[in-house]
Amino acid sequence: MSQHKDIKRTNIQTLQAMKVKGEKIAMLTTYDYTMATILDQAGVDILLVGDSAANVMAGYESTLPITLEHMIYHAQCVVRGAKQAFILVDLPFGTYQGNPRDALSAAIRVMKESGAQGIKVEGGAEIIDSVKAILSAGIPVMGHLGLTPQSINQLGGYGLQGKSEAEANKLLEDATLLQEAGCFSVLLEKIPAALGKKISESLHIPTISIGAGKYCDGQVLVVQDMMGMNKGFKPKFLREYANLFEVMTGAVQQYISDVKDNSYPASHEQY
Structure with missing residues (x-):
């Protein structure tokens, strides 16, 4: 059972308190009602309706093709299945990178049409105006830095990020910028554990790791990956809990x- 069984639903105050207490945050990515029901009853703290649905559910090679309508559909399914977890939804590629007004419109649609509790966006200084616009509507935002799959064509692959001093400094600056803008958390993907530790210790908001080491305030995996459903996908950070x-x-x-x-x-x- 969830350790938050007495709380109707985990919220950003719950998560902030967990960071303060040193209690790690368990987060999983999922996309459908049946799985959301299982994960929620197991007691997961955060469920992310990821744009990785483009890969896992639709079979695309990247996250870029998924639409806002697709994301809202998957979010609706997860919200119907989860009663305790804090539910986050990725804004898909193209909905927030250009115009802050478009970003706000997309975020509002997700919140109104799905019933989720917050959204996640990729990037730092480049998208900060969009982040501020979304936050201005009272919508909780999780940032996402390091390996940002929506920028895969620019990054040139899914390799380790933040290896150079300049890259590491940029990541720390962006994390601080997101915190100052009002984000409640930052997800760090595929960066050295030492950098994950440095960023986590420098922020007062929770950090979530996917391949960013054990010193972050929480961890996230795609449920199909940790359940061993995707044969052949075995990055270093992945621990399979079933086959x-x-x-x-x-x-x-x-x-x-x-x-x-x-x-x-x-x-x-x-x-």
Whole structure:
């Protein structure tokens, strides 16, 4: 059961208090009602409706093709399934990078149409005006720095970020800028653990790591990855807590066998 079982829903004050107490934040990325129900009942603190749905649910090579309408649909599904977790939604590529007014409009649509509690955006100084516009409407915002998949064409791949002193300084500056603008948290992706520690210690808001080391205030993984459903995807930071690929494949093969040899349905499985 959740350690927040007495609280109707985790909120940004809960998360800030966890940082102050030194209690780590457990976050998972998910996209549908059934999985959200399971994760919520297990007690996860934050559920992220990630634009990684473009990869995991739709089979695209990057997160770029997913639309605002797709994100709202996935968010609606997750919100219907989760009663305790704080639910965040990624704003997809193209909805906030250019015009702060467009960014605010997209964020408002997500909040009104999905019922989520906040949104996440990628980038620092480059998008700070959009962040401020969204925050001005009272919408909680989580920043996202380091490896930012929406910028994959500019980054040139999914490699480690923040390796040079200049890159590390830029990440720290951007994290501070997001905090000063009013973001309640910053996600750090695929950066050296020492840099994750430095940023986490310099901020008073929680940091969430995906491949940014153990010194951040919380961790996030894509649920299909940590459940071992995506065969062949094994980045260094990923710990697989199950092997559902084999379990599910075996179950399907057994079903096929039972149908073929006419042992399913049995007499007690028919009317």
